[in-house]
Amino acid sequence: ELFPLNAWAPDAYQAAPHPITAMFSAFVVKAGLYAMAxxxxxxQAVESWGSVLKLLVVMATLTVIVAELAALRQKNVKRMIAYSSIGQIGLMALAFALGTQSGVDAGVFHMVNHAIVKALLFLAVGYVAITLGGTEMERFQGLGKRMPLTAFAITVGAVATVGIPLFNVFWSKLRIIIATLDVGYTWAAVLVLSASVVEAVYYFRLLHTIWFTGEGEKVSESMVIGLVMLFLAALVVVIGVYPDYAWSIAQKAGEDIFNVAQYVKNVPLMGVGA
Structure with a gap:
């Protein structure tokens, strides 16, 4: 999903069945990103490794910029979230491209947090599409009155993605910012903050549509889907309030990626150990 190789992604997100979109964003894309990392x-031992990192930094940066600006223009909520997801992939790739342990740890942490949030958002938006007949912005008018539980789930996912404190993504974005500053990439820290500002514009526009416009009769919401959304929303908040445990797991996974010698020792490549 990195620019310029991601032209297919928004259409794939929008056209896929709603449960598949949630799984695709939360797990399939992350598996590919983990494999890339x-x-x-x-x-690391290859002479041109530094050049590869620089190329990845450029691709990641362009991915964030193009995706966030594209999301800002969308009138279809599912497509907007698709572009938002692509932008977050760019942030993860940027963290991995720093070439440091702290960058890898931050990238893994953001992968975990993003997987939870985007599963929540795509599930909730997909449920709206099934119930109300589409994902165009006007379908979400008055959603807070018509489907309050689903509206609450979208709200949690939206404010988390922006990076509001006490929600999980705040901590992983903060870790990415710290990692970029550690290597002297002040511009990259500004990029992360600027992306959050753009996200705030289009997500808060959606929340305004949900809570402050439109009317309509209340719709009966599925208890099963509601419980799943509440569980995911609870994870977002719990990690946001108590991030240390999730961060420690991300650090262990990041160390496994960064410590190549130990990995080769444990998983010999082509039958050759370290």
Whole structure:
């Protein structure tokens, strides 16, 4: 999903069945990104590794900029969230491209947080589409009155994605900012903050539509889907309030990626150990 190789992604997100979109964003894309990070750090001994990192930094930066600006223009909520998801992939790739342990840790942490948030958002938006007949912005008018539980789930996912404190994504974005500053990439820290500002514009526009416009009769909401949304929303808040445990897991996974010698020792490549 990195620019310029991601032209297919928004259409794939929008056209896919709603449950598949949630799974695709939360797990399938992350698996590919993890594989990329694993391969990237296995190449540390290659002479051109530094050039590869620089290329990835450029691709990640362009991904964030193009995706966030595209999301700002969308009138279809599912497509807007698709572009938002692509932008977050850019942030993860940027963290991995820093070439440091702190960058890898931050990238993994953001992968975990983003997976939870985007699963919540795509599930809730997909449920709106099934119930109300589409994902165009006007379908979400008065959603707070018509489907309050679903509206609450979208609200939690939206404010988390922006990076509001006490929600999980705040901590992983903060870790990415710290990692960029550690290597002297002040511009990258500004990029992360600027992306959050753009996200605030289009997500708060959606929340205004949900809570402060439109009327309509209340719709009966599925208890099963409601419980799943509440569970995911609870994870977002719990990690936001108590981030240390999730961060420690991300650090262990990041160390496994960054420590190539230990990885080769544990998982010999082509039958050759370290």
């Amino acid at each position: 694993r391969l990237l750090y296995l190449m």
